[in-house]
Amino acid sequence: MSDLEAFRQETRDWLEANCPPLMRTAAGSEDEFCWGGRKFVFQSEDQKLWLERMASRGWTVPTWPKEYGGGGLSKEEAKVLASEMRRLKARTPLVSFGIWMLGPALLKFGTHEQKLEHLPKIARGEIRWCQGYSEPNAGSDLAALATKAEDKGDHYIINGQKVWTSYADKADWIFCLVRTDFEATKHNGISFVLFDMDQDGVSTKPIKLISGNSPFCETFFDDAIASKTNLVGEENKGWTIAKYLLTHERTGISDMGLPTPLNALAKEKLGTIEGQINDKMLRHQIAEHEIDAASFMFTLERAKDEAKAGGDMGAFSSMLKGYGTELNKERHEMILKVNGSDAFEWEGQFSNNGEIARNWLRTKANSIEGGTTEVQLNIIAKRILNLPA
Amino acid sequence: MALILNEEQQLLKESADGFFAERAPVSQLRQLRDDMDDKCFSADLWKEMAEMGFSGILVDEEHGGAGFGLVGAGVVAEAMGKNLSASPFHASSIASAAIIDAAGNDQQKGSLLPAIAAGETIATLAIDEKGTHDPEGTALKAEASDGGYKLSGMKTFVQEGGAADQLIVLARTSGEQGDRDGLSLLLVDRRAAGLIVDRTVMTDSRNWAKVTFEGVQVGADALIGEEGKALNTLNPALDKARVVLAAELLGIAQECLDQTVKYLQERKQFGVLIGSFQGLQHRAAQLFSEIAVTRSAVLKALQMGDAGGDFSWFASLAKAKACKTAELATNEAVQMHGGIGMTDEFDIGFYIKRARTIQALYGDYNFHADRFASCSGY
Numbered sequence: 001m002s003d004l005e006a007f008r009q010e011t012r013d014w015l016e017a018n019c020p021p022l023m024r025t026a027a028g029s030e031d032e033f034c035w036g037g038r039k040f041v042f043q044s045e046d047q048k049l050w051l052e053r054m055a056s057r058g059w060t061v062p063t064w065p066k067e068y069g070g071g072g073l074s075k076e077e078a079k080v081l082a083s084e085m086r087r088l089k090a091r092t093p094l095v096s097f098g099i100w101m102l103g104p105a106l107l108k109f110g111t112h113e114q115k116l117e118h119l120p121k122i123a124r125g126e127i128r129w130c131q132g133y134s135e136p137n138a139g140s141d142l143a144a145l146a147t148k149a150e151d152k153g154d155h156y157i158i159n160g161q162k163v164w165t166s167y168a169d170k171a172d173w174i175f176c177l178v179r180t181d182f183e184a185t186k187h188n189g190i191s192f193v194l195f196d197m198d199q200d201g202v203s204t205k206p207i208k209l210i211s212g213n214s215p216f217c218e219t220f221f222d223d224a225i226a227s228k229t230n231l232v233g234e235e236n237k238g239w240t241i242a243k244y245l246l247t248h249e250r251t252g253i254s255d256m257g258l259p260t261p262l263n264a265l266a267k268e269k270l271g272t273i274e275g276q277i278n279d280k281m282l283r284h285q286i287a288e289h290e291i292d293a294a295s296f297m298f299t300l301e302r303a304k305d306e307a308k309a310g311g312d313m314g315a316f317s318s319m320l321k322g323y324g325t326e327l328n329k330e331r332h333e334m335i336l337k338v339n340g341s342d343a344f345e346w347e348g349q350f351s352n353n354g355e356i357a358r359n360w361l362r363t364k365a366n367s368i369e370g371g372t373t374e375v376q377l378n379i380i381a382k383r384i385l386n387l388p389a
Numbered sequence: 390m391a392l393i394l395n396e397e398q399q400l401l402k403e404s405a406d407g408f409f410a411e412r413a414p415v416s417q418l419r420q421l422r423d424d425m426d427d428k429c430f431s432a433d434l435w436k437e438m439a440e441m442g443f444s445g446i447l448v449d450e451e452h453g454g455a456g457f458g459l460v461g462a463g464v465v466a467e468a469m470g471k472n473l474s475a476s477p478f479h480a481s482s483i484a485s486a487a488i489i490d491a492a493g494n495d496q497q498k499g500s501l502l503p504a505i506a507a508g509e510t511i512a513t514l515a516i517d518e519k520g521t522h523d524p525e526g527t528a529l530k531a532e533a534s535d536g537g538y539k540l541s542g543m544k545t546f547v548q549e550g551g552a553a554d555q556l557i558v559l560a561r562t563s564g565e566q567g568d569r570d571g572l573s574l575l576l577v578d579r580r581a582a583g584l585i586v587d588r589t590v591m592t593d594s595r596n597w598a599k600v601t602f603e604g605v606q607v608g609a610d611a612l613i614g615e616e617g618k619a620l621n622t623l624n625p626a627l628d629k630a631r632v633v634l635a636a637e638l639l640g641i642a643q644e645c646l647d648q649t650v651k652y653l654q655e656r657k658q659f660g661v662l663i664g665s666f667q668g669l670q671h672r673a674a675q676l677f678s679e680i681a682v683t684r685s686a687v688l689k690a691l692q693m694g695d696a697g698g699d700f701s702w703f704a705s706l707a708k709a710k711a712c713k714t715a716e717l718a719t720n721e722a723v724q725m726h727g728g729i730g731m732t733d734e735f736d737i738g739f740y741i742k743r744a745r746t747i748q749a750l751y752g753d754y755n756f757h758a759d760r761f762a763s764c765s766g767y
Contacts, residue, residue: 292682298688299682385670
């Protein structure tokens, strides 16, 4: 037996023995995942147990180095772990911006001390992070940001406002883009700092969206303090890290597991005649969508394999972001069609408080947050196709 | 298996890209068209393709081929798509070789595969009888006669039909039009008495034909595979042919994008390069995205074909997606080139004309979207 096969067997046995029953079911929405953090309330004992057990092996972040709380697995081993988890329908034990975004950035740009300080707490789900990027006057033109950080020797004093801060009201710490040099050109005066949000100088206010939910906040800094030990990378060189993070922002979301195929939803809702969805037009539309969706899924696989083989994917992630989010919006439009008028129930027991409609409206932000689809197309045009400015 | 080309396939790609760009660029197809060439491919090119191992790419080494598999065939087809290289590659080396390999007996394999690999025999399939692909709708009759079969009926859209030496004909040996059972594959020599080949000049300037069978007599040994059960072997073999067509369409789409981007970088209007207009940048970027996504579906299907077994879901996915993307790419290329894109002097027109023709071959977008849905269980 090869080492990898032995690892598979061992992993399978361990998961069988340790994955609690409630964690062997698909999560219905983002809210049913464990996000960790000081304020997180576990939804079940199984959820808590599953996090503790997986974190004890470093398997909440399988490929991070062991000394920083990870599992130290090779990419091949991590693939085996993922496939064994899928086999058991085991839920991802912990999801967070710390895992998807800050972690990879710290691994690349952080000092050893910063990694030791922050990564294990992310891996164990102890600290929940949010991202302070967009500002009221810096959206698609992110580099125009104006939140000011004043140098006070061993710390910065921060004043300004962020907006569209995902889950800021639930987060403990923030990784934040601030302006440390107002004289330099706009990309060259930005720094990347981390600070605790549990201080007088930080306040948050949820923004109510068209879905009725409030996944985003406005975040205000009024003489907030950030220690200089938490400046990541060099002062005024934060844009490099910001770009790196934007490139990686969405890859993590695809690890939350594939959603139920549209065709299965349609078969259940509309029934079948001779095995075909009982609505010819909808069947055709679903096939069109799923042809694109399957092709895109293989593109994620190809991009990973290209990167593993040493290919420089660079701006290719803009293509993935743009295409993937547009597909997801289309998917939710199709879910509305499958459900007909039932999809528009907004409250009450029949609809789990309007789950379908609220999820549909949530997807409208997919192609705005993290760089709009139009910004992604600009990046492809300039950086991949070399079209003139 | 990683969803990328391995080292050997990468080398093949470089060699094929270089070979077709140099030896069979689109100007060659233009010349063949202008000369009203009978075969509509260069015999010299075909000979060189045999020497390069391209014509035996799917044939195993035991039968004198290169045994490069479907991924290799796709790599070559993509290069041919980029250059619109005309040859009997797809009809003979892919579609026919795949069917003989899947359904032929030892004698048939032994005589046909080496000849196909060497480029000495050109074989092709005669499947369709009307404008849409519908194997089960086959009406052409093969009645028991003289210890063999007598064929009567008509076939259309026969690839390289005017040049083929051997035709593999889908015929009805029993049952009614529309039945899945009762279909058989028969090998017919193009010189057989009662066989009439009418070359049809089509939009893509390649060699197509309608073939009429007026009581064509063949022996019992003409049967390829089991009598009445042709679809069982035809579809898996056709899937290989379909995925290689998808690869050719991918090459066409990629070339259309590349030429269009180059034009956007050079053409000036209103005193600026038109590539600086966001309206055009976004369309080019969207086309880039669709091609990148199509490339993944095609490579996946090629790999699944090599893995063996039923890969109809992957094949229909790849052909459907490639049809849609090639349609977009060729339309966008004409539009973004403006007036010059409408002229015969400019090459883009050749691409749109070839793309539509092979989009229809062995099932168009709708055929494969429907089949994809059925294979997915809905």
